Amino acid sequence: IMFLLIFLKILATSITLGSGGAGGMFAPALFVGAMTGGAFGTVVHSLFPAYTSSPGAYAMVGVGSFLAAVTHAPLTGMFLLFEMTGNYKIIIPTMFATTIGTFVAHRLFSESIDTYELSKRGINIHAGREITLLSTIKVRDVMRRDFTPVRDKVNLKEFLELVINGGGGFYYPVVDSNGDMLGIISLQDMRRVLFEDYIKEIVTVGELATEGVLVLTPDDNLTTAMKNFALMDIEEIPVVAPDNNKKVIGMLRRGDVIAIYNREILRKHSI
Template identity: 45%
Template structure:
């Protein structure tokens, strides 16, 4: 049994002293606490010209959920997806977002933790990930940005009074 009498109470609180502090903090924060719920999405029926209008108005996002008529996410679209037809006005007006969007989408749910989110950001090279109600119910509830994960982590570290200069337990070297 790896739990001593001292660590039992911590593990009940979701804090695992056997893993690095960073991982422990990340696992303790749910995605739902961090997401921005102000999400711009676009209909799969919209044309590329309409999408470009949304891109031009977007504050800091160039990655949008694509939804069907019921509001469920069916894909995502980025500036990368439209680059090839930017200079073809006829195609911009005729091509539907549903035809150019990416259908295989990495998603998170509000119940996922920030450790899971960060692993996805790193593995997929993404800066933001759509957050849906559930894997089988792709109703978009928000977007999670990588920088929001880092900000939430830093805020939690300060809240807990853990010094950011402390190395993870797993990488402390004997001096």
């Protein structure tokens, strides 16, 4: 009977909540845990009566393990069960059951019953306020559209003249004759040949450019952008068209992201 009640309770709870009825998950979890533990205890006790406890003990451990699993809180399951029974002998098996139950539940479903509804609304309580704030701002709102692309056939001497004359920025997208990005060149890349005049006249920007760079799209948020900045330890990332990852439409600077974050923090605290 207990084995049948497990599935009947799950079915009844699913129908109630799925149809919009009032109810929760806490009590059903305790019930299913008790029935599962009791059913298992009945089977093993009938097979090995001399080596096992009564089915009631297994039912109590089942309550603790299911409570820990659905809340992702093993200590809650252990302490609640100890307070309910007052039996310290049940603590050891409960520790094992709640730990295993929490581990399996977390691997199968990352959210607990307390955070599931929030996650469906797009609220991530595991993230800090910084990440939550940055995730609401799009790259298009911060990127610079007045960037300077450099042809791949330009030699390094001409490139330096461009920078000196106010090219702007420290990172420059290198493009071919069609305007498609081939890579990125930075002033850091120029350090090793900065004082070699003969090399600057024969080496082109395309030969020195870094290929396979990370890119962003205008629809990406600033959380993604900051992860890329940290991953590559760079100060600027090219922003490409959503339908063409070779067509650069802007540049995003780490300093601009930090500045807008500070501005938004001040604005929120002033409201």
